[in-house]
Amino acid sequence: MAHLGSRRTRALTLPVGLALTASLGFLPTGAASAAPADAQPTAAVSTDGPKLSYVVNTRGGHGTVKQVKKAIAEAGGTVVVAYEQIGVIVAHSQNPDFAQSIRRVRGVDSAGATRTNPIVPQATTDIGVEQPLSAEQARDAAAKATAEQDPMEPLQWDLPAIKADQAHQKTLGSSKVTVAVIDTGVDDTHPDLAPNFNRGASASCVSGAPDTTDGAWRPKTGESDHGTHVAGTIAAAKNGVGVTGVAPGVKVAGIKVANPDGFFYTESIVCGFVWAAEHGVDVTNNSYYTDPWMFNCKNDLDQGALVEAVARATRYAERKGTVNVASAGNSKFDLASGAIEDTTSPNDTTAATRTIDPRECLDIPAMLPGVVTVSATGAKGLKSSYSNYGNGVIDVAAPGGDSTVYQTPAPPATSGLILSTLPGGKYGYKAGTSMASPHVAGVAALIKSTHPHASAAAVKALLTAEADATACGAPYDFNGDGKIDAVCEGGKNRNGFYGAGVVNALNAVRW
Numbered sequence: 109m110a111h112l113g114s115r116r117t118r119a120l121t122l123p124v125g126l127a128l129t130a131s132l133g134f135l136p137t138g139a140a141s142a143a144p145a146d147a148q149p150t151a152a153v154s155t156d157g158p159k160l161s162y163v164v165n166t167r168g169g170h171g172t173v174k175q176v177k178k179a180i181a182e183a184g185g186t187v188v189v190a191y192e193q194i195g196v197i198v199a200h201s202q203n204p205d206f207a208q209s210i211r212r213v214r215g216v217d218s219a220g221a222t223r224t225n226p227i228v229p230q231a232t233t234d235i236g237v238e239q240p241l242s243a244e245q246a247r248d249a250a251a252k253a254t255a256e257q258d259p260m261e262p263l264q265w266d267l268p269a270i271k272a273d274q275a276h277q278k279t280l281g282s283s284k285v286t287v288a289v290i291d292t293g294v295d296d297t298h299p300d301l302a303p304n305f306n307r308g309a310s311a312s313c314v315s316g317a318p319d320t321t322d323g324a325w326r327p328k329t330g331e332s333d334h335g336t337h338v339a340g341t342i343a344a345a346k347n348g349v350g351v352t353g354v355a356p357g358v359k360v361a362g363i364k365v366a367n368p369d370g371f372f373y374t375e376s377i378v379c380g381f382v383w384a385a386e387h388g389v390d391v392t393n394n395s396y397y398t399d400p401w402m403f404n405c406k407n408d409l410d411q412g413a414l415v416e417a418v419a420r421a422t423r424y425a426e427r428k429g430t431v432n433v434a435s436a437g438n439s440k441f442d443l444a445s446g447a448i449e450d451t452t453s454p455n456d457t458t459a460a461t462r463t464i465d466p467r468e469c470l471d472i473p474a475m476l477p478g479v480v481t482v483s484a485t486g487a488k489g490l491k492s493s494y495s496n497y498g499n500g501v502i503d504v505a506a507p508g509g510d511s512t513v514y515q516t517p518a519p520p521a522t523s524g525l526i527l528s529t530l531p532g533g534k535y536g537y538k539a540g541t542s543m544a545s546p547h548v549a550g551v552a553a554l555i556k557s558t559h560p561h562a563s564a565a566a567v568k569a570l571l572t573a574e575a576d577a578t579a580c581g582a583p584y585d586f587n588g589d590g591k592i593d594a595v596c597e598g599g600k601n602r603n604g605f606y607g608a609g610v611v612n613a614l615n616a617v618r619w
Contacts, residue, residue: 153184157204158226161188161316163374163417164197164210164219172215173197179213188375189317191382194420198316198375200227207410220413222374223400225456239537241527246535252520258344258352260535263527265487265517266341266507270547271614272354275554278617280346280357282557287342287360287549288389290380291335291396292370293327294362295531298336300344300351301360309361309387316375318383325362326531332370333530335362337538338395340529341546342553350535351527354550354613358557361389371399371456374414377473381421385428390556391567392425393549394434394473395542400454402439403469411469418472426478431556431564431571433549434474435508435541436483436496440594441466443475443498444604466498475501480552480568483605484508484544486515487524489578491594491605493586495541499597499604503568504575506547506611509539514586547611554616574616575609577601 162185166176173192180187184203191197195217203209210219241260250259256277267273286306293312296305312324327333343360344353353360363383365376377398384392398404398418404411422432441448443466450469451461466475474481483505484492491497492510509525517524525537548571555570556562562570580596580603587593596605 218413220410265521275613281355292332292366293364306359313379385425400456405469435545486510487517488515502607505606508544572608578606
């Protein structure tokens with residue numbers, strides 16, 4: 109299960125002891141290598157291994173998928189769901205040689221286990237404590253709110269940071285636009301989310317197949333509040349209650365992909381993107397990385413198959429008109445460097461330290477081509493102390509929060525973190541690139557509202573063209589100890605810290 113110090117849910121703890129939450133891909137240059145395509149699995153198979161989940165990536169259409177399904181059964185596997193539109197099959201098997209066997213089947217491009225831990229019932233455990241908003245803070249904020257503001261909006265320094273407050277004077281966004289929060293679940297009963305919730309575009313994809321049972325998209329008691337916080341940043345209604353979202357007039361949907369322990373496995377992510385693509389979703393927000401590998405190496409047969417499966421799903425969604433936005437992660441990594449030390453993978457069994465090349469080993473979905481990758485900024489507009497970065501990897505930046513020790517907001521805001529909705533009608537602060545990404549998803553929704561016929565590519569182009577170019581600035585020493593903590597490469601119009609710049613909501617609705 110993820111704790112707020114875990115990189116899985118893009119979380120970290122700042123020196124002031126505040127619990128923070130956050131999150132973080134590249135398209136494979138080719139499928140993972142496979143054995144001869146005309147080979148078939150052996151008739152006798154073992155079924156005494158751990159029960160694991162697999163993705164099987166096929167080539168061809170319905171006929172090929174049908175043949176591969178038969179081969180999966182012969183190899184000791186059970187098909188959970190087949191996404192024929194992208195050629196990805198999710199299967200379970202207790203055959204220790206299942207992946208090796210199925211890779212030899214005609215029509216299979218790649219196949220790999222989505223986890224290293226057997227499929228077992230998961231117990232719910234706490235993933236960390238957010239900083240709740242006190243009744244006194246809420247009263248103080250309400251007393252300072254103007255007639256045009258929701259009661260807690262004075263504490264939301266992040267809205268004027270991207271000129272969302274000015275954008276709201278022109279439009280709140282269109283109710284015909286939907287942003288799906290692919291995450292830990294969304295509490296649609298929250299009074300700030302209920303007015304804008306799109307039930308028809310919501311589902312649970314935890315098993316790898318969509319579950320549309322009423323409320324399946326909600327976090328259960330004891331599960332993470334992460335997705336509900338993200339949803340509020342995007343589309344909390346401007347209704348005289350609580351906080352205001354970046355695009356408070358658009359619809360928000362919940363696609364639950366995290367299991368009770370907070371793991372985001374490949375089969376769930378694939379399901380999430382395909383569901384969004386086929387249910388009219390205009391923008392997806394992805395504040396996570398795909399477990400159990402922080403970086404998936406394309407030359408590894410299992411990990412390469414995971415990259416291919418998620419890449420197929422994101423490409424499919426984009427072809428359907430969906431803009432996919434993802435957070436860059438909280439490990440202070442330079443994602444454009446030649447080598448990164450990964451000490452946390454796999455995170456569902458025993459991790460082993462490895463040095464990876466981020467050009468070949470990808471954080472998915474954030475580093476996949478076509479996905480908008482977002483870094484985080486603090487209340488002073490500088491890269492957040494924890495945020496990953498990388499010239500040519502980061503597309504845009506947005507407020508994700510930082511410790512007030514490093515970046516203090518202007519009054520009346522008192523916290524350097526991001527205030528948003530929490531399950532049960534509550535409100536609280538979090539920080540991380542998980543909080544930056546939904547600001548960008550909200551601005552993308554405003555662009556789509558202003559340009560309803562724009563393609564996904566056009567929305568992304570406007571998102572970067574309308575951002576406020578932000579130069580690298582002075583050498584980056586966020587804690588003032590005289591040591592340079594990160595090196596920003598590139599010019600004002602495109603660099604490793606801010607990409608094309610900090611997103612601008614006012615520009616999104618101006619033309």
